[in-house]
Amino acid sequence: TTFGDELLTRAPEGMRATPRALALAEPVRTLLRQIQSLVRRDEAFDPRSVTRTFTIGLPDSTEVLLGPRLLAYLRRHAPGISLLLRSIDRIRILQELDADRVDLGIGTFSHGQTHHKQRLLYRDRYVCLFNADLVGLTPPISLDDYLRFPHVLTSLKETAHGVVDDALALLGLRRDLAVTTPRFLAVPFHVRSAPVLTTMQERLATLFAGTLGLAVSPAPLALDEVAISMLWHASYDRDPAHRWLRRTLLALVEQPTGTI
Numbered sequence: 623t624t625f626g627d628e629l630l631t632r633a634p635e636g637m638r639a640t641p642r643a644l645a646l647a648e649p650v651r652t653l654l655r656q657i658q659s660l661v662r663r664d665e666a667f668d669p670r671s672v673t674r675t676f677t678i679g680l681p682d683s684t685e686v687l688l689g690p691r692l693l694a695y696l697r698r699h700a701p702g703i704s705l706l707l708r709s710i711d712r713i714r715i716l717q718e719l720d721a722d723r724v725d726l727g728i729g730t731f732s733h734g735q736t737h738h739k740q741r742l743l744y745r746d747r748y749v750c751l752f753n754a755d756l757v758g759l760t761p762p763i764s765l766d767d768y769l770r771f772p773h774v775l776t777s778l779k780e781t782a783h784g785v786v787d788d789a790l791a792l793l794g795l796r797r798d799l800a801v802t803t804p805r806f807l808a809v810p811f812h813v814r815s816a817p818v819l820t821t822m823q824e825r826l827a828t829l830f831a832g833t834l835g836l837a838v839s840p841a842p843l844a845l846d847e848v849a850i851s852m853l854w855h856a857s858y859d860r861d862p863a864h865r866w867l868r869r870t871l872l873a874l875v876e877q878p879t880g881t882i
Contacts, residue, residue, distance in 0.1 A: 648720065648737065651857055667862035669700035674863055676703065679710035679718060680728040681778070683806035683826050684850060688728065691874050703863075711778055719855045725864065727853040728871075737856045741868065744875050746823040748785075748845040751810065751830060754837040756817040761839035768842045772800035774812045774820040780804070786821050789843050810834050823848055 627642040639647070680688070685707055696703050710718055712731055718724040719738065731740060750763060752771075759767050775784050782802045790796055800818050803809065809820050810830035821841055831838045852871065858864040 651722070654857075667866055669703065669863075669866055671702065672700065672863055673702040674704075675706055676725045676864075676867055677706040677708060677723065678726045678728060679708045679715050679724045681806065682709060683776075683823065684728050686807065686829065687825055688871070688874065691877075692871065695870060695874060703867075715853060719853065722855070725854065725858065726867065729850065729853075730848055731851055731853050739854050739856050739859055741852045741872070743850045743852055743871065744825075746825050746848045746850065748821050748841045748848070749824045749827050750819050750821055750839045750841055751813055751827040751836055752819045752839070753814050753817070753835075757819070759837070759839075761837055763839045763842055765842040768819065769795065769797055771817060771819050772798040774809050774818050775799050775802045776804065776806050776809055776820075776822065777802050778804050784821075785845060786841075786843075789845055793843070810836060821845075 625642060625646070627640055629640055629643040629646075630637045631640060632638070689705075689707065693705065696705070708718075708724065710724065710727065712729055715724065715727040715729070715731070716733075716735070716738065719727060728743065750768065752759065754760065757771055773786070775782060775786075777784055782799050786797065800816070801812055803812075806822070806826070809822065811834075812818065813820050813836060814834050824838070827836075827838050830836060852868060854864065854868070
């Protein structure tokens with residue numbers, strides 16, 4: 623009666639929400655979370671005693687850098703908190719946050735709506751990764767060297783084109799691609815086994831180089847830095863456990879260690 627709409631109607635599969643009900647769902651959810659936050663704001667949050675599972679959407683490249691460190695921290699300081707990590711692209715993450723299927727997204731995000739909150743975790747630059755024994759190159763490599771060898775590209779879009787190809791096109795140049803894969807973690811093994819090059823974020827490349835005996839060189843062309851951020855629904859902005867998780871991630875990133 624208040625909304626002038628039935629809100630729920632009968633359908634063969636059961637009750638179905640009307641378009642008006644679906645439109646109300648998001649603002650009502652936000653309001654309920656805000657009320658919940660007001661009630662809980664004076665409660666003391668103790669990570670050592672809480673039991674909760676956080677679902678985090680992130681690419682495998684970021685999981686390699688952040689996941690082990692976060693897991694080790696939780697085991698020491700919040701053993702009741704567990705993680706459900708999911709691989710979600712930057713477009714679908716908004717839908718998953720709105721549907722409350724994901725608590726936090728971590729990655730490169732260029733957009734969001736007013737009910738999405740975002741916070742920068744760190745910035746990274748692109749470098750080249752290769753097997754120096756197979757390609758016979760010593761860092762830093764030249765642009766000519768960069769183009770002499772085929773490349774391995776990581777693409778989540780199932781297209782053989784990336785930021786490097788855009789930068790080369792501005793110079794009237796192109797590279798040869800030997801492999802295109804959606805899996806970041808497979809790339810260093812391709813590079814270790816064949817005379818090829820790849821271009822990836824420096825923190826990840828440094829980790830792979832140290833583990834697999836590969837070489838890292840600055841990229842011999844201008845590439846924009848990458849901003850890795852956290853993204854969450856505004857309804858969790860004041861949730862004590864969610865705020866603690868975000869602060870923990872920021873603190874872990876800022877630690878001066880070798881991988882991140």
